Amino acid sequence: MSAVATPSVHALLRDLVANSPRRHFLHDTEGVELSNQGALLREFVATVQACLERDLNALRESERKERSTDPDWADGPGIRLIASIAQYDEILNTLLDAVAPFEAGRMTTVWTLLGSAAERLRILAALESSAGERVAAQLAAASARARGRLTAAASENVDLDLPAALVSAELVATETDPLPLPGPHAPVAALVELVELGAATARDGGPLDVQSLHASPHATDYVHLATVGGYQFHLVLEIVREATDALCSVADLLTHESVWSEWATDVRAAVEYAWACI
Secondary structure, rough: OOOOOOOHHHHHHHHHHHHOOOOOOOOOOHHHHHHHHHHHHHHHHHHHHHHHHHHHHHHHHHHHHHHHHOOOOOOOOHHHHHHHHHHHHHHHHHHHHHHHHHHOOOHHHHHOOOOOHHHHHHHHHHHHOOOHHHHHHHHHHHHHHHHHHHHHHOOOOOOOOOOOOOOOOOHHHHHHOOOOOOOOHHHHHHHHHHHHHHHHHHOOOOOOOOOOOOOOOOOOOOHHHHHHHHHHHHHHHHHHHHHHHHHHHHHHHHHHHHHHHHHHHHHHHHHHHHHHHO
């Protein structure tokens, strides 16, 4: 695999901002700053997805072939790699889902989605750790058990036709209670805590539970929304950076291909650039 033919995240983001008709407004009275934040948030996450897509798809395809020919695939490192890619995909997709409520000023909903992404990041960090292979096996077994229970519970009403589990039924049957995930390293732990604290501030329907910008009969405090949005944007950038570092660390370890360290460096540069734009 090679990233040579794929433009870098950093370069694409710089071009996008340079050619954008949008401008930065310090004193925002009509929601322009919040709109700018939402637009850059969407473009940043989508650009990361697009740039890494080819190499991630190549990894998936390689592991599919290995699994089809190797009966012991589930006992090897491949399941750790697939689990890491799955967590990364969910993180980016969840962050993209947060853009629409972000632009509408629904900051409580954004906190909820950031919390979901942060929980996935915690799992991804555990897969990156020295206990990564055991964590991957634990996740696969837990998923298979949940799959079986959901199929049984829903069978009276609908056939979900779920795909086969990655691990064998024997492993699921003999799996003991799962061990707790190893704690993430300090930056990820601090980031997850910040997101959890942000979500907690809005649980009572207080000041961050803002009415939709399109339906509120009252004058909307756009400056406040832009301040909260700017902080949430910062957290999104941190989540993407930490998630990309973790994924690329696992991929680099298991594939020994330099492209993954290059992607990690590129995304870190893009994060710094995007933060300077807000």
